[in-house]
Amino acid sequence: MKLFTVHPVWPIFLSLWASQCGTEDNSSDVCQEDMNPDELNILSSSGQMEYVDKNDVNETFSCLLYPRGLLNCSWSFQTLEKDAQLSVHINVCNGNTRADYWNIASKDGVGFKYWNLHAEFKSVILEFNMSLHDKWTSYTYMYEMELLEVLSPPSNISASVKDKYLMVTWSLPGSRTTTNPQCFEYQLDLGDQEEPKNVTAKLFYKDLNDPTRTYSVRIRARKNKECFLSHVWSDWSHTVWLDQSRFKLNTLVIISISLGVPMILLAVLLLVRHQRVSELLFPPIPCPPPKYIYFLERNDPSSFVHLAQPAKVEEEITEVEDTKENAEKTF
């Protein structure tokens, strides 16, 4: 919470302080000095001067130029003796002229300074001066702009699936210093918990083991070692979700066909058999012959049984007699 509230105020304070310094000190010829980009120049109050490799000193510092001109320089001089002072001078040079600069007193030897550079520039010269009483040691180092640059992430990312292959294409990352496609390398994160894939081309293929899975694709870029000694990746691009709606549609169609066809057949069968089924479920109420309706209307079951049976017997008797008569006739 403390850091959060301090951060926005600190640069404003620094900018007021440093711009005041700037008006006093406009005559620096630091940009006119001939400097070797890869060497750290160490100068001390004893008059000694030496050139060493930047990685051979215990103190660390670096500058990065982000897209839209944000320059961020940071340093860590943790070996600074107690009570020693560290002053930091950041000079932005456009050729031999100084385009911008900041002078910062760094009390604990660790800090960073960032601001938006609107001026054209070609290099940044950092000066660190460690002083204690009347002794001092200064470090001077020059960065060429190409080496500071952090690319803006690739844009126009498109991911598609063709014949079980995942295909990803993208546009070149944004750079101030090069548009040569062979100067970039990329990392692809497919959202699959595996480590990012290293890619040098502008096209990426992957054989999908599970084409129905949802893939998310994001890419970052940096300049490669063949063109620049750069090592900082750009931000990740926005994430593209792989459009697998075609696959989902196909599965839907297959599922609906495999389930739907039997259902339709079943429905047709039911319609055809509806008649019989309804007969089984709701059998027709038997309708008595007209000659019994008289008895039914009288609502007297005993008389119905009593009178109906002799009538049936009579009928049977007459039938038997008929057949006997017929049989006699034929013999």
Ligand SMILES: *[C@@H]1O[C@H](CO)[C@@H](O)[C@H](O)[C@H]1NC(C)=O
């Ligand atoms: C500092 O130099 C710049 C250009 O080099 C100039 O525009 C500006 O007026 C100078 N400032 C002062 C205070 O001399």
Ligand SMILES: *[C@@H]1O[C@H](CO)[C@@H](O)[C@H](O)[C@H]1NC(C)=O
């Ligand atoms: C860096 O630090 C180590 C241990 O703290 C020390 O031995 C070494 O001399 C230092 N190197 C330089 C160049 O100051």
Ligand SMILES: *[C@@H]1O[C@H](CO)[C@@H](O)[C@H](O)[C@H]1NC(C)=O
């Ligand atoms: C500048 O660099 C420092 C040190 O690496 C970092 O903490 C800080 O967040 C950076 N600021 C910006 C705006 O990138």
Ligand SMILES: *[C@@H]1O[C@H](CO)[C@@H](O)[C@H](O)[C@H]1NC(C)=O
């Ligand atoms: C370093 O700082 C000391 C004390 O402020 C100063 O005398 C000296 O000239 C500075 N050295 C350089 C190279 O600027």
Ligand SMILES: *[C@@H]1O[C@H](CO)[C@@H](O)[C@H](O)[C@H]1NC(C)=O
């Ligand atoms: C993105 O693609 C469109 C159309 O293909 C193109 O016009 C545009 O320039 C591309 N953007 C970048 C940054 O390359």
Ligand SMILES: *[C@@H]1O[C@H](CO)[C@@H](O)[C@H](O)[C@H]1NC(C)=O
């Ligand atoms: C990709 O490159 C980075 C550094 O360049 C390396 O650490 C990593 O192991 C590489 N990954 C693969 C899968 O080769």
